[in-house]
Amino acid sequence: MDIQQLRYFVAVAQYGKVKDAADAMFISRQAVSKALAQLENELGQPLFQRTHNGIMLNERGQRFVDRAEVLVREFDVLNADMRKDEQVCRVRICFPFTTYHYFWNVLEPFLVKNEDRLRVDVINCLDAQCHMMFENSLVDMAVSFLRFGPGTDDQLVATSPILFAVNEKNPLAGKVSLALGDLAHVPLIYYMNGYEDSFWLDKNCRKGDYEVNDILLAFDLVRQNKGIFAVPELAVLQSMQGIVFLPYHGPSDYDNFYCAVAKQAARDKRRRQACFNLREALLQAGREK
Known part of the structure; x- marks a missing residue:
């Protein structure tokens, strides 16, 4: 038993639904369900x-x-008190599930080099939740494939071509690459990332297509040859059994990723510099890619 499990236990008891509790904590429903099951x-x-x-x-x-609620509350108070005189700078940053590993791998050398003066708390969640956390000042930095809105200090940090995940037994798997016409007669799997709509959904949605917010479910549907699934190339870090990844050339054939620094972080000189250094590390990796 750990404090995180107790935190989820208390939240689900309060909200009465795993989904509502997960949304309130800006984490995935799967993470909450798994912790409760454990x-x-x-x-x-x-x-x-x-x-x-x-x-x-x-x-x-x-x-x-x-009693669990009291323990969680007392832990939060203790945690805050113990960090009051912390000598290192602490930054909270959130990444979308699909690109978490890429961006974390990019930052790791920088973090190792600066481990004596910088700590980074990382949250990985749905892209829409990254925006919710940023807008509610729950993180100092956030990465998303959508801009963060007027007046926000965000910068483009990476651009990635789109690949389509295709079952190796699907007739399309024999192609070198896919074009818009190849998508006309095959079900599409829309990974919604917490949003209610998307470019692809608005332009192409048909009967028989799938809308999912669980990245693992999206890949499971591909493994079952139920459809094909668009994913940014930088999110594909290794081969997957039974699945091939094909380049796509057509409308919206790449994703941009933006990194924003929150206003509350920018007001603290040390944290502001840490955030800008972290973003520069992401920018540098994007230039070298």
């Missing part, structure tokens, strides 16, 4: 009763939720 497995008994309307505490969960 907690219940460690305890050997369920804490919730699952119904088609949501999730509610069972008798055992009701016995412990108040």
Whole structure:
């Protein structure tokens, strides 16, 4: 049992639905569900009763939720008090799930070099949640494939060609690359990234296409040969069994990624410099790619 599991336990008890609790904490529903399952497995008994309307505490969960809430609250107070005199600069940054590994790998050499004076807390979530966290001042920096809006200090840090994930048994897998016409007669899997619409969805959505917010589900659908799935090249770090990645040449055949620094971070001289240095490391990697 750890404090994160207890935090999720308290949040789900409060909101009554895993999705609502996950949205409130700006993390994925899968992360919350997994943590709760691990907690219940460690305890050997369920804490919730699952119904088609949501999730509610069972008798055992009701016995412990108040104490868990106190522990979480006291931990947060202790954590804040212990960090008051922290000598290193701490920065919170969030990345989309699909590109987290790429951007983290880019930053790792910089972080190792500056580990004596910089700590980075990383959150990976849906792209839409990156914007929500940034707008609510819950992070100092955020990366997204969408701009962060007027008056925001954001910069382009990477551009990536689009690839399509295709089942190796799909007839399209024999092609060298795909064009818009190749997409006409095959179901498309739209990874919505937490948004309600997208360029592809607006322009091309047809009966039989899929809309998903779970990246693992998107790849599972490809493995089942249910459709093909567009993904930025920089998100593909290794080969995947049963799947080929084909270049795409056509409308919207690349993604841009932007990094924004929050106003509250810019007001603190040391944190502002740390954020700008981190963003410069991302920019430099984008230039070298």
